[in-house]
Amino acid sequence: xxxxxxxxxxxxKPNSLEIVENAILNHEACSNKxxxxxxxxxxxxxxxxxxxxxxxxxxxxxxxHLGEIPEQIKKLNRLKVLSFHSNDxxxxxxxxxxxxxxxxxxxxxxxxxxxxxxxxxxxxxxKTLEINWNSLSFISNDISKLKQLETLTLWxxxxxxLPKGLGELDKLEKLGLGLNGLSELPQSFKxxxxxxxxxxxxxNFDKVPLQIFELSNxxxxxxxxxxxxxxxxxxxxxxxxxxxxxxxxxxxxxxxSISRLxxxxxxxxxxxxxxxxxxxxESLRGLNIRSFTHW
Numbered sequence: 232x233x234x235x236x237x238x239x240x241x242x243x244k245p246n247s248l249e250i251v252e253n254a255i256l257n258h259e260a261c262s263n264k265x266x267x268x269x270x271x272x273x274x275x276x277x278x279x280x281x282x283x284x285x286x287x288x289x290x291x292x293x294x295x296h297l298g299e300i301p302e303q304i305k306k307l308n309r310l311k312v313l314s315f316h317s318n319d320x321x322x323x324x325x326x327x328x329x330x331x332x333x334x335x336x337x338x339x340x341x342x343x344x345x346x347x348x349x350x351x352x353x354x355x356x357x358k359t360l361e362i363n364w365n366s367l368s369f370i371s372n373d374i375s376k377l378k379q380l381e382t383l384t385l386w387x388x389x390x391x392x393l394p395k396g397l398g399e400l401d402k403l404e405k406l407g408l409g410l411n412g413l414s415e416l417p418q419s420f421k422x423x424x425x426x427x428x429x430x431x432x433x434x435n436f437d438k439v440p441l442q443i444f445e446l447s448n449x450x451x452x453x454x455x456x457x458x459x460x461x462x463x464x465x466x467x468x469x470x471x472x473x474x475x476x477x478x479x480x481x482x483x484x485x486x487x488s489i490s491r492l493x494x495x496x497x498x499x500x501x502x503x504x505x506x507x508x509x510x511x512x513e514s515l516r517g518l519n520i521r522s523f524t525h526w
Contacts, residue, residue, distance in 0.1 A: 252277045261287050269314075270294040281306045293317050293338070305330035314338040316361075329353040340364050340384075352376045363387055363407070372396040386410050386430070398422040409433050409453065421445035432456050432476065444468040455479050455499065467491045478502050478524070490514050497522040 251271060255261065261284035268276075273295040280290075281303040288309055293316035300315060305327035307313075313334060315321055321342040328337075329350030337354065340363035347362070352373035359382040367388040375396030383400070384407035391412040398419025406423070409432040421442040429443065432455040439454060444465040449472055456479035464486035466472065472492050476499040483505035489495070498515070500506060501524050508525065515523075 248273065248275065248277055252279045255279050255283055264309075265289040265291075267291045268295070272296060274298070276301060276303075278303075285309070288312065288333075290314070297321060299323065300325050300328065302327045304328060308332065310334055312336040312338075315342065317341040319343065324348050324351060326350045332356065335359065335379075337361070347371065349373065355379065358382065360384075370394055370397070375399040378402065381405065381425075383407070393417055393420070395419045401425060404428065406430070416440040416442050418442060424448065427451065427471075429453070432479075439463055441465070447471065450474065450494075452476070462486050462489075464488045470494065473497065475499070482506055485511060485514060487514070490517060492518065495520055497524075499524040501525055 251268065251273065255277065264287050266280065266284055266287045269291045274297065276292065285306055286309055287307060289312040290307060290310055291314045293314045295318055297315065297318040298320045300321060302325050304325065308330055310331050311333055313331065316338045319342060322344060324344060324347065326348055331354065333356055334354050335356050336359040337357060338361045340361050342365050344362060345366040347367065352371065355376065356379055357377050358379050360380060361384045363384050363386040365388055367385065367390055370390060370393060372394040373396065374394060377400065380400050380403050382405040383403060386407050387410035389412060393416060395417045398417060400423065402425055403423055404425050405428040406426060407430045409430045411434055413431065414435040420440065423446060425448060426446050427448055428451040429449060430453040432453045434457055436454065436457040436459060439459060439462055441463065444463065447468065447470065449469050451474040452472060453476040455476045459480040459482060462482065462485065466486060466488035471494055473494050474497040475495060478499045479502040482503040495518055498520050500511065
Protein backbone atom coordinates (compact mmCIF):
# COMPACT_ATOMS: atom_id res chain seq x y z
CA UNK A 232 0.00 0.00 0.00
CA UNK A 233 1.12 3.53 -0.75
CA UNK A 234 0.77 4.65 2.87
CA UNK A 235 3.33 1.99 3.88
CA UNK A 236 5.71 3.14 1.14
CA UNK A 237 5.57 6.69 2.41
CA UNK A 238 6.64 5.64 5.89
CA UNK A 239 9.81 4.17 4.43
CA UNK A 240 10.87 7.50 2.98
CA UNK A 241 12.78 9.08 5.84
CA UNK A 242 11.86 12.65 6.71
CA UNK A 243 8.85 12.77 4.42
CA LYS A 244 5.39 13.81 5.46
CA PRO A 245 2.47 11.83 4.00
CA ASN A 246 0.58 15.06 3.22
CA SER A 247 3.20 16.08 0.66
CA LEU A 248 1.86 15.88 -2.89
CA GLU A 249 5.38 15.51 -4.26
CA ILE A 250 6.12 12.53 -2.02
CA VAL A 251 2.93 10.80 -3.14
CA GLU A 252 3.83 11.35 -6.79
CA ASN A 253 7.37 10.00 -6.28
CA ALA A 254 6.05 6.96 -4.45
CA ILE A 255 3.80 6.14 -7.38
CA LEU A 256 6.60 6.61 -9.91
CA ASN A 257 9.36 4.85 -8.01
CA HIS A 258 7.47 1.99 -6.42
CA GLU A 259 4.95 1.17 -9.16
CA ALA A 260 2.13 1.54 -6.66
CA CYS A 261 -0.50 0.93 -9.31
CA SER A 262 0.83 -2.43 -10.48
CA ASN A 263 -1.63 -4.48 -8.43
CA LYS A 264 -4.60 -2.49 -9.79
CA UNK A 265 -5.29 -1.03 -6.32
CA UNK A 266 -4.23 2.49 -5.35
CA UNK A 267 -4.75 3.40 -1.70
CA UNK A 268 -4.43 7.14 -1.04
CA UNK A 269 -6.57 7.00 2.07
CA UNK A 270 -5.91 9.48 4.89
CA UNK A 271 -2.86 11.23 3.42
CA UNK A 272 -4.11 14.80 3.95
CA UNK A 273 -4.23 15.36 0.20
CA UNK A 274 -5.82 18.57 -1.07
CA UNK A 275 -5.67 17.46 -4.71
CA UNK A 276 -5.12 14.23 -6.59
CA UNK A 277 -1.59 13.86 -7.96
CA UNK A 278 -1.56 14.29 -11.75
CA UNK A 279 0.61 11.20 -12.04
CA UNK A 280 -2.40 9.11 -11.03
CA UNK A 281 -4.12 9.99 -14.30
CA UNK A 282 -1.06 9.24 -16.42
CA UNK A 283 0.55 6.26 -14.68
CA UNK A 284 -2.38 4.49 -13.07
CA UNK A 285 -4.94 4.20 -15.85
CA UNK A 286 -5.22 0.43 -15.33
CA UNK A 287 -6.27 0.55 -11.68
CA UNK A 288 -9.58 -0.97 -10.65
CA UNK A 289 -9.71 0.36 -7.08
CA UNK A 290 -8.99 3.96 -6.02
CA UNK A 291 -9.38 4.92 -2.37
CA UNK A 292 -9.20 8.66 -1.67
CA UNK A 293 -11.18 8.62 1.57
CA UNK A 294 -10.31 10.79 4.58
CA UNK A 295 -8.41 13.50 2.75
CA HIS A 296 -9.04 17.23 2.22
CA LEU A 297 -10.11 17.15 -1.41
CA GLY A 298 -12.36 19.99 -2.54
CA GLU A 299 -13.37 18.54 -5.89
CA ILE A 300 -13.45 15.50 -8.11
CA PRO A 301 -11.37 16.46 -11.14
CA GLU A 302 -12.57 15.97 -14.71
CA GLN A 303 -9.52 13.77 -15.34
CA ILE A 304 -11.27 11.03 -13.37
CA LYS A 305 -12.65 9.88 -16.73
CA LYS A 306 -9.17 8.61 -17.63
CA LEU A 307 -9.49 5.89 -15.01
CA ASN A 308 -12.16 4.09 -16.98
CA ARG A 309 -11.27 0.63 -15.66
CA LEU A 310 -12.26 1.53 -12.12
CA LYS A 311 -14.63 -0.80 -10.31
CA VAL A 312 -14.37 0.82 -6.87
CA LEU A 313 -14.04 4.55 -6.20
CA SER A 314 -14.09 6.17 -2.76
CA PHE A 315 -14.16 9.88 -1.90
CA HIS A 316 -15.62 9.12 1.54
CA SER A 317 -15.00 11.76 4.23
CA ASN A 318 -13.48 14.61 2.27
CA ASP A 319 -16.05 17.04 3.72
CA UNK A 320 -15.91 19.79 1.11
CA UNK A 321 -16.64 18.02 -2.19
CA UNK A 322 -19.82 19.67 -3.49
CA UNK A 323 -20.07 18.65 -7.14
CA UNK A 324 -19.91 15.32 -8.94
CA UNK A 325 -18.53 16.03 -12.43
CA UNK A 326 -20.29 14.75 -15.53
CA UNK A 327 -17.12 12.87 -16.43
CA UNK A 328 -17.87 10.31 -13.76
CA UNK A 329 -20.35 8.86 -16.23
CA UNK A 330 -17.38 7.60 -18.27
CA UNK A 331 -16.53 5.10 -15.53
CA UNK A 332 -18.77 2.49 -17.10
CA UNK A 333 -17.22 -0.44 -15.18
CA UNK A 334 -17.78 1.12 -11.77
CA UNK A 335 -19.48 -1.20 -9.28
CA UNK A 336 -19.00 0.69 -6.01
CA UNK A 337 -19.14 4.47 -5.48
CA UNK A 338 -18.58 5.83 -1.97
CA UNK A 339 -19.26 9.54 -1.45
CA UNK A 340 -20.39 9.80 2.18
CA UNK A 341 -19.44 12.71 4.45
CA UNK A 342 -19.13 15.44 1.85
CA UNK A 343 -21.25 18.46 0.83
CA UNK A 344 -22.94 17.10 -2.31
CA UNK A 345 -26.40 18.56 -2.94
CA UNK A 346 -27.18 17.14 -6.39
CA UNK A 347 -26.68 13.87 -8.24
CA UNK A 348 -26.00 14.72 -11.90
CA UNK A 349 -27.47 12.62 -14.73
CA UNK A 350 -24.02 11.08 -15.21
CA UNK A 351 -24.40 9.06 -12.00
CA UNK A 352 -27.43 7.32 -13.46
CA UNK A 353 -25.27 6.22 -16.42
CA UNK A 354 -23.23 3.92 -14.18
CA UNK A 355 -25.19 0.86 -15.17
CA UNK A 356 -22.85 -1.65 -13.49
CA UNK A 357 -23.14 0.03 -10.09
CA LYS A 358 -23.92 -2.37 -7.23
CA THR A 359 -23.21 -0.10 -4.25
CA LEU A 360 -23.93 3.62 -3.96
CA GLU A 361 -23.31 5.32 -0.62
CA ILE A 362 -23.95 9.07 -0.25
CA ASN A 363 -24.60 9.40 3.47
CA TRP A 364 -24.17 12.66 5.37
CA ASN A 365 -24.43 15.04 2.42
CA SER A 366 -26.97 17.70 1.42
CA LEU A 367 -29.16 15.88 -1.10
CA SER A 368 -32.81 16.93 -1.25
CA PHE A 369 -33.82 15.17 -4.46
CA ILE A 370 -33.35 11.76 -6.08
CA SER A 371 -34.21 11.59 -9.76
CA ASN A 372 -36.59 9.01 -11.19
CA ASP A 373 -33.58 7.99 -13.30
CA ILE A 374 -32.45 5.96 -10.29
CA SER A 375 -34.48 3.24 -12.01
CA LYS A 376 -31.65 2.89 -14.57
CA LEU A 377 -29.30 1.44 -11.95
CA LYS A 378 -30.71 -2.06 -12.28
CA GLN A 379 -27.69 -3.76 -10.68
CA LEU A 380 -27.89 -1.83 -7.41
CA GLU A 381 -27.77 -4.05 -4.34
CA THR A 382 -26.92 -1.42 -1.71
CA LEU A 383 -28.16 2.17 -1.62
CA THR A 384 -27.57 4.30 1.47
CA LEU A 385 -28.61 7.94 1.73
CA TRP A 386 -28.55 8.53 5.49
CA UNK A 387 -28.55 12.07 6.82
CA UNK A 388 -29.52 14.15 3.83
CA UNK A 389 -32.56 16.40 3.31
CA UNK A 390 -34.71 14.03 1.25
CA UNK A 391 -38.46 14.48 1.73
CA UNK A 392 -39.78 12.24 -1.06
CA LEU A 393 -38.67 9.28 -3.15
CA PRO A 394 -39.19 8.71 -6.89
CA LYS A 395 -41.46 6.04 -8.29
CA GLY A 396 -38.48 4.63 -10.19
CA LEU A 397 -36.90 3.42 -6.97
CA GLY A 398 -39.34 0.52 -7.04
CA GLU A 399 -37.74 -0.81 -10.22
CA LEU A 400 -34.53 -1.80 -8.43
CA ASP A 401 -35.44 -5.45 -8.08
CA LYS A 402 -31.92 -6.50 -7.00
CA LEU A 403 -31.76 -4.02 -4.14
CA GLU A 404 -31.05 -5.79 -0.84
CA LYS A 405 -30.03 -2.94 1.48
CA LEU A 406 -31.65 0.51 1.60
CA GLY A 407 -30.65 3.14 4.15
CA LEU A 408 -32.81 6.26 4.36
CA GLY A 409 -32.43 7.25 8.00
CA LEU A 410 -32.10 10.86 9.15
CA ASN A 411 -34.08 12.45 6.34
CA GLY A 412 -37.51 14.11 6.16
CA LEU A 413 -39.62 11.31 4.70
CA SER A 414 -43.26 10.90 5.68
CA GLU A 415 -44.41 8.46 2.98
CA LEU A 416 -43.12 5.97 0.42
CA PRO A 417 -44.10 5.62 -3.25
CA GLN A 418 -46.54 2.84 -4.08
CA SER A 419 -43.86 1.22 -6.24
CA PHE A 420 -41.85 0.58 -3.07
CA LYS A 421 -43.68 -2.72 -2.67
CA UNK A 422 -41.84 -4.01 -5.75
CA UNK A 423 -38.46 -4.10 -3.97
CA UNK A 424 -38.82 -7.84 -3.63
CA UNK A 425 -35.13 -8.57 -2.88
CA UNK A 426 -34.91 -6.08 -0.01
CA UNK A 427 -33.51 -7.53 3.21
CA UNK A 428 -32.49 -4.41 5.16
CA UNK A 429 -34.57 -1.24 5.40
CA UNK A 430 -33.57 1.63 7.67
CA UNK A 431 -36.06 4.49 8.02
CA UNK A 432 -35.09 5.79 11.45
CA UNK A 433 -35.33 9.51 12.29
CA UNK A 434 -37.84 10.52 9.64
CA ASN A 435 -41.36 11.95 9.87
CA PHE A 436 -43.54 8.84 9.50
CA ASP A 437 -46.72 8.99 11.58
CA LYS A 438 -47.94 5.73 10.03
CA VAL A 439 -46.04 2.68 8.88
CA PRO A 440 -46.27 2.60 5.06
CA LEU A 441 -48.23 -0.49 4.10
CA GLN A 442 -45.94 -1.15 1.15
CA ILE A 443 -43.37 -2.42 3.64
CA PHE A 444 -45.53 -5.43 4.42
CA GLU A 445 -45.23 -6.60 0.80
CA LEU A 446 -41.47 -7.11 1.28
CA SER A 447 -41.53 -10.74 2.38
CA ASN A 448 -37.73 -11.16 2.28
CA UNK A 449 -37.16 -8.35 4.76
CA UNK A 450 -34.87 -9.32 7.65
CA UNK A 451 -34.01 -5.96 9.23
CA UNK A 452 -36.51 -3.13 9.70
CA UNK A 453 -35.62 0.08 11.52
CA UNK A 454 -38.52 2.50 12.14
CA UNK A 455 -37.00 4.08 15.23
CA UNK A 456 -37.43 7.74 16.15
CA UNK A 457 -40.40 8.57 13.97
CA UNK A 458 -43.88 9.74 15.01
CA UNK A 459 -45.68 6.42 15.12
CA UNK A 460 -48.62 6.00 17.52
CA UNK A 461 -49.68 2.55 16.33
CA UNK A 462 -48.46 -0.35 14.23
CA UNK A 463 -50.48 -2.31 11.65
CA UNK A 464 -51.25 -5.89 12.65
CA UNK A 465 -49.49 -7.17 9.54
CA UNK A 466 -46.07 -8.26 10.76
CA UNK A 467 -46.74 -11.92 10.01
CA UNK A 468 -46.37 -10.92 6.36
CA UNK A 469 -42.67 -10.50 7.14
CA UNK A 470 -41.82 -14.10 8.12
CA UNK A 471 -38.06 -13.61 7.69
CA UNK A 472 -37.80 -10.59 9.97
CA UNK A 473 -34.90 -10.97 12.42
CA UNK A 474 -34.44 -7.39 13.66
CA UNK A 475 -37.17 -4.86 14.43
CA UNK A 476 -36.38 -1.41 15.83
CA UNK A 477 -39.39 0.72 16.79
CA UNK A 478 -37.71 2.71 19.57
CA UNK A 479 -38.35 6.38 20.12
CA UNK A 480 -41.95 6.56 18.92
CA UNK A 481 -45.22 7.11 20.77
CA UNK A 482 -46.61 3.58 20.78
CA UNK A 483 -49.06 2.41 23.42
CA UNK A 484 -49.32 -1.25 22.33
CA UNK A 485 -47.81 -3.85 20.04
CA UNK A 486 -49.92 -5.74 17.49
CA UNK A 487 -50.39 -9.50 18.04
CA SER A 488 -48.69 -10.29 14.73
CA ILE A 489 -45.29 -9.36 16.20
CA SER A 490 -45.62 -12.31 18.57
CA ARG A 491 -45.81 -14.59 15.52
CA LEU A 492 -42.42 -13.55 14.14
CA UNK A 493 -40.66 -16.84 14.84
CA UNK A 494 -37.35 -15.65 13.36
CA UNK A 495 -37.24 -12.44 15.37
CA UNK A 496 -33.86 -12.21 17.12
CA UNK A 497 -33.60 -8.56 18.15
CA UNK A 498 -36.32 -6.16 19.21
CA UNK A 499 -35.85 -2.57 20.35
CA UNK A 500 -38.91 -0.83 21.83
CA UNK A 501 -37.23 1.59 24.23
CA UNK A 502 -38.45 5.20 24.61
CA UNK A 503 -42.11 4.40 23.99
CA UNK A 504 -43.37 5.67 27.33
CA UNK A 505 -46.98 4.53 26.88
CA UNK A 506 -46.10 0.87 26.46
CA UNK A 507 -46.89 -1.34 29.42
CA UNK A 508 -43.78 -3.38 30.26
CA UNK A 509 -45.53 -6.41 31.72
CA UNK A 510 -48.08 -6.52 28.93
CA UNK A 511 -45.35 -6.43 26.30
CA UNK A 512 -43.30 -9.16 27.98
CA GLU A 513 -46.35 -11.39 28.23
CA SER A 514 -47.25 -10.91 24.57
CA LEU A 515 -43.72 -11.87 23.48
CA ARG A 516 -43.29 -14.81 25.82
CA GLY A 517 -43.37 -17.38 23.04
CA LEU A 518 -40.49 -15.80 21.10
CA ASN A 519 -36.81 -16.64 21.49
CA ILE A 520 -35.51 -13.09 21.27
CA ARG A 521 -31.77 -12.89 21.92
CA SER A 522 -31.61 -9.09 22.28
CA PHE A 523 -34.61 -7.30 23.76
CA THR A 524 -34.01 -3.58 24.42
CA HIS A 525 -36.82 -1.96 26.35
CA TRP A 526 -37.10 0.19 29.46
